Amino acid sequence: MNHLVTGQVLLFDDDPFTVPPTEAARVLSDGAVAIDGDGRIAGVGERGRLETEFPGAARSAMGDALILPGFVDAHMHYPQTGIVASWGKRLIDWLNTYTFPAEMQLADPAHAADLAKRTLDLALAHGTTTLASFCTIHPQSVDAFFAAAAERSMAVVAGKTCMDRNAPPGLLDTAQTAYDESKTLLAHWHGTGRARYAITPRFSPTSTPDQLSALGALWSEHPDCLMQTHLSEQLDEIAWVRDLFPDARDYLDTYESHGLLGGNGLYGHAIHLEPRERDRLREVGAALVHCPTSNTFIGSGVFDMGQAKAEGLRVGLATDTGGGSSFSMLRTMAAAYEIAQLAGTALHPAQLLWLATEGSARALKMEAEIGTLEMGSAADLVALDLASTPAIAQRVAQAEDPWEAIFPTIMMGDDRAVAGVWVAGRRSAGSC
Structure with missing residues (x-):
């Protein structure tokens, strides 16, 4: 009817x-x-x-x-729903103090299922109908999120978060298990109903070159999938990447040299980019995802939306909960407006609403379906x-x-x- x-x-x-x-x-x-x-x-x-x-x-x-x-949240972490608005310091401290302990709990399938349902219900209550989420290293965390979304007929993006170093033992996989488990999950969920799979290395500091290469190989086998990760969120993070990858030209090169740069790539934060990085991201048509409440909450820096759009970069908008401090895309738009003001741009209401709907859908390459x-x-x-x-x-x-x-x-x-x-x-x- x-x-x-x-x-x-x-x-x-x-x-x-x-x-x-x-x-x-x-x-x-x-x-x-x-x-x-x-x-x-x-x-x-x-x-x-x-x-x-x-x-x-x-x-x-x-x-x-x-x-x-419906609003489209292009970057968030459903395993962190329970720790949203936790007092924190810098990114690495926040990960070690709150994020990693919370993610270890998703080894329990029942906990993962409860958290997935809670996250999606909170999103819907705030008008968000699509989310792109990082899961944990546990395959059951991915199954729980996609299953909960299917129960609600929601179009979502998600993937197993892969880490094989610089994290607690209970959250480490290997290059091989990251490849194998991601491939199995991808085969099961990608394109099933409204589900879309994203190959998901957390960020370069928590993946060895071997793991990045393995995930790059998987992406080359399934180029229609998205790939989501983090890029240039904080200056001390960038310095850490430089120490871990001394031969890399810049942070983006740690992905590019391992096959993890492409038009279906989603790069969260991307605040402190070098000119070469901006050029390459634009050349391949990759998407940046602006996470304004997270950037202020953790003190990451000022994303220059005016510059990014003027240069022709694709940009989506996201809550980044739980590093972000709100499940609301309205609050996220407000923060995006405030941050843009600090960078010298007054975003029009139409621009903010576009970012939270069609802009984020375009970042996810899903504008034919949502947004x-x-x-x-x-x-x-x-x-x-x-x-x-x-x-x-x-x-x-x-x-x-x-x-x-x-x-x-x-x-x-x-x-x-x-x-x-x-x-x-x-x-x-x-x-x-």
Whole structure:
């Protein structure tokens, strides 16, 4: 049965970083999204027209709520859900104090399953319908995440995190087991339902050259898969990489020389890049993933969004929980705005919303399936109440255009702003 979700509808006609944002995006004040019986978008436009085209369709009337694609979180760590907002110092201290002990617990399949379900339910409550997650070295952690996502019909990306040095013994594999177990998991999950596999070396300091080469070989055998890792997050991390790889030209070269640089690569953080690194990432079409709440929480540095987009780099947006301090992509957009201001760029609301939807979907190479309201895309939607708190409502009452009405929710909104979530056309049980 067809279904109409009515309200204000946000549409993107172009990339708001390549054309003026107000030309790239528009808001239909009385719009609708039509969903077909297969959970895909069958039409988008003015409400009256769609009511005529889809007579008898069921209705979710969202009033003045803003309807847009479900948020896409392009880099996070579901094993760290339980340690989000833990007091920390620098990256390596934080890993040793909180992350590694938490990840060791996922050797227990029951714990992994509980944590995966909790993470996905928290994401949906905040309007996020797709996540790209690092798992742990334990294959059961990958199975748990994909299984929980399948139960919720969510499109997700995940992979076994591989480490064979500089971590506790209980979190180490080998070059061979990393290859073998990743290959088995990839064969089982990649393309099964809405699951996508990502080959996942944590970062160069925790993988020997042999392990990086093994994972590079696996990627060359399965080039349609994504590869996710971390790059140039903190200056002391970069110095550590230099000590571990004295022959490398730079941090990126530790991946490039082992077959781990490509257009399907996702490089989290990427704050302190050298000119050669920026050039190579652009040349191959790789994606950077900006993690603003994490970058401030752990004191990593200022990512220059204006420079990255001006240079033609692909960029997604992510919470990076638990290093990031919020499950909310609204809070993540707010942090991205604040960090961009520090770097000299004032991001428009349309640019922020694009980053959290289509931009992140493009980073994941999934824009044909998620992140847009294009015909045939999966009907993964979020409806945002633009007056969810008194503080936001009093600001919206003074708005003179749609962007002035939307921006306060980006800056001050949280899960209270999420009026409804649809995944593959079905309203999420956790929606209001």
